[in-house]
Amino acid sequence: MDIINTNNLGKTYLHKDGKVDAIKNITIAVEKGSFVTITGPSGSGKTTLLLTLAGLIRPTSGAFSFLEKELTHVHDCELAQFRRKNVGFIMQSFALIPYLTTIQNVMMPLALNKISKQKQKEIATSVLETVGLENRLNHLPRELSAGQQQRVAIARAMVNSPSLIFADEPTGNLDPMLAVEILDFLKEINEKNKITVIMVTHSPVAAAYGNVKIHLDKGEIKSINEKIIK
Amino acid sequence: MNLFKLVWIELWNKKTQLISSLMAIVIGIGVIVGIRTINVYSEKAVAVKLDNLGANILVLPQATSIDDYSTSDIDAPTIPMEYVEKILTSEIKGVDNLSPKLTRRITIGNKKFVLTGIQPKNEIASKPLWQNTGFGKEIQASCAPSTAENKSHGYEDEKLKRKGVDSLDYTECLLGAQVAKALNLKVKDKLKIQDKELTVAKLLVETGTVDDDRIFVNLKAAQEILGIKDQISAIEIMGCCNAISDGLLSKLRNILPDTRITTIGQIVSTQIETNKTMKKTSVIFLIIILFVGSISIGNYMWANVNERRKEIGILRMIGTYKTEIYKILLVKASILGLIGGILGYSLGTIAAYYMGPAFAQIQVSAIPIFLLWSVLISIGISITGSLIPAYFAAKFDAFSNMQEE
Structure with missing residues (x-):
């Protein structure tokens, strides 16, 4: 079953020098449980595609759907609802709220879903144990190493048991050993929990983790699993 | 969270x-x-001060001279008694006490005095200087701050200590200190004014004002003695300080357009x-x-x-x-x-x-x-x-x- 479908998806930015097509004619079907990697040179539209699929950017053309539910033209609130219920994010810069502790950061998505405080604590603690941060529950992000911060971000992405995790260069700020650790973890989540992962990366090592490998150039899909798209 | x-x-x-x-x-x-x-x-301090001054608004007939506030009612023309009712039924806020009076100069023997007809309780309520004469029931202030609050701020609302006369009988009179002295009269002595014989009910304490030369009688008795039925020469009003500053005078003028309404507000006007x-x-x-x-x-x-x-x-x-x-x-x-x-x-x-x-x-x-x-x-x-x-x-x-x- 496809979890994400796009049909000629495009995003055009208006610039003083003229229109810029960040992505164009993107038509893909992402099967549930797949590990999709999106690669391509800088400015190829990788992040724009990721953010569009996550409902954070509105496409200017085409359509996309999540579990066959059309999301292209839904209200902002519905997109937010889609994200809080079904999506987890892992960003290169970790995207943690600096004045919240590890456990508070992880509890945030649960709080948005109106889970009781007690339950929030229980779930967040258990997820943080999974990522090996049970001893860092009350640490602020600045008191953690880069690898630990990224694991907090992973815990936050997982805490709502999402069906999708979007990762934008999740290993970009990490040394190679830590990067492998994080990628292994993502793969484990993907395989064990059947969570679909869509990951943007520059790194060929990271890209190798995907079972669906999309390569973008100039906003268009050039290949899927090395099969050239014309 | x-x-x-x-x-x-x-x-x-x-x-x-x-x-x-x-x-x-x-x-x-x-x-x-x-x-x-x-x-x-x-504002509260001013209210207490003004309250302690007694009557502070005077309603007089239009043609009256008001060169001297305290004697302006003596030779004034008259206004109908019903003006008192007009004020009472107008529901204007800040009118604490109304004291209608009829005043005329009279001669007893060869001595000149001032005869003033009053409604006793109201009159005494408006005269703080009479407060220690020990008359009748206590008079409650309405516009001054509450006693407890006043006391906590060191204010002495003198009116709260005042006594009013429940009634001044139709055949009784109150004598100002100078009148009593001039006529050599004591309490319970008889005083004949024109054809009416009156009993001296009280001698008023010396106030150093024109009241010392006045003979106070029941308003109805004064109207009969002077032959001016249902007429009065002035209405003294004790107005609340805040009400005066909020335009009490102009409200009264609206009700009684053919009168002259004045105030001794200058005393506290600076503070207002x-x-x-x-x-x-x-x-x-x-x-x-x-x-x-x-x-x-x-x-x-x-x-x-x-x-x-x-x-x-x-x-x-x-x-x-x-x-x-x-x-x-x-x-x-x-x-x-x-x-x-x-x-x-x-x-x-x-x-x-x-x-x-x-x-x-x-x-x-x-x-x-x-x-x-x-x-x-x-x-x-x-x-x-x-x-x-x-x-x-x-x-x-x-x-x-x-x-x-």
């Missing part, structure tokens, strides 16, 4: 910013509370004017504070929103609604307003407590209702100042944080 806790944690983690943003609002609210507190107690000025000043300050406070809080919120673009982006990314972002910022503004209001009220009250005696010679204490107003105004200012930044914050692109760093 919830949105309220998120706001609280953020505020707690940025205490320095919180303090600096609160300064403007605390000082502003403090100034307003300080001025208004002194103003309120100053001062109160008005202070009131105006506090309103001006309030307007300034509304502007400065709103701009200051707005500026803080704007800076805070910009500084927190990334956090707001993260919140939007994980599924926070725009309305929730609004709520976060407005809750924050409300907390700032609440703290600012409480601190501003405290600052203003403490300042008034020390500055009241020093600058206005009045004792001042806290006015609890101002706490509510301070908090409401402060929250209003904070929310007003935060609306625009909150609107823009809610519009931030969720992804704006993602490609930073």
Whole structure:
């Protein structure tokens, strides 16, 4: 079953020098449980595609759907609802709220879903144990190493048991050993929990983790699993 | 974890910013509370002073000369008795006591005196200088501050100690000190005025005023002696101080257009004017504070929103609604307003407590209702100042944080 479908998806930015097509004619079907990697040179539209699929950017053309539910033209609130219920994010810069502790950061998505405080604590603690941060529950992000911060971000992405995790260069700020650790973890989540992962990366090592490998150039899909798209 | 806790944690983690943003609002609210507190107690002090002066408004026929307030009723033309009813039924606030009277010069033997017909209880109520004559029942003040409150601020509302005469019989009279001396009369002696024989009910204490030369009789008796039925020459009114400053005189003039209404308000008019000025000043300050406070809080919120673009982006990314972002910022503004209001009220009250005696010679204490107003105004200012930044914050692109760093 496809979890994400796009049909000629495009995003055009208006610039003083003229229109810029960040992505164009993107038509893909992402099967549930797949590990999709999106690669391509800088400015190829990788992040724009990721953010569009996550409902954070509105496409200017085409359509996309999540579990066959059309999301292209839904209200902002519905997109937010889609994200809080079904999506987890892992960003290169970790995207943690600096004045919240590890456990508070992880509890945030649960709080948005109106889970009781007690339950929030229980779930967040258990997820943080999974990522090996049970001893860092009350640490602020600045008191953690880069690898630990990224694991907090992973815990936050997982805490709502999402069906999708979007990762934008999740290993970009990490040394190679830590990067492998994080990628292994993502793969484990993907395989064990059947969570679909869509990951943007520059790194060929990271890209190798995907079972669906999309390569973008100039906003268009050039290949899927090395099969050239014309 | 919830949105309220998120706001609280953020505020707690940025205490320095919180303090600096609160300064403007605390000082502003403090100034307003300080001025208004002194103003309120100053008004009360004036009310007590005016009340203790006795009658302070005189209603006279239009043609009367009022060169001398205390004797202006003596040779005045007359006005109908029903004017008293007109005032009583008008429901004008601030009329504490009405004392209609009819006054004429009379001659007894070869000596000249002034005969004044009065409605006894009312008359004595309006004459604080008679207060120690020990007549009748106690008279309650209506417009002066309550006894307990007065006492706590060192005010002595003399009227509360006064006694009124329940009745002055149709055949009785009260004699001013000089009259008693001139006619050599004592209590229970008989006094004949024209054909009417009267018994001396009381000798009034010497007041040093024209009242010492007056013979007071029941109004009806005076009307009969003078042959002026249902007419009076003046109505003395004890008006509440605040009511006078709020235009009691013009309201009375509207009811009785063909009369001359005057006041001895000059005695306290300076203080009334001062109160008005202070009131105006506090309103001006309030307007300034509304502007400065709103701009200051707005500026803080704007800076805070910009500084927190990334956090707001993260919140939007994980599924926070725009309305929730609004709520976060407005809750924050409300907390700032609440703290600012409480601190501003405290600052203003403490300042008034020390500055009241020093600058206005009045004792001042806290006015609890101002706490509510301070908090409401402060929250209003904070929310007003935060609306625009909150609107823009809610519009931030969720992804704006993602490609930073």
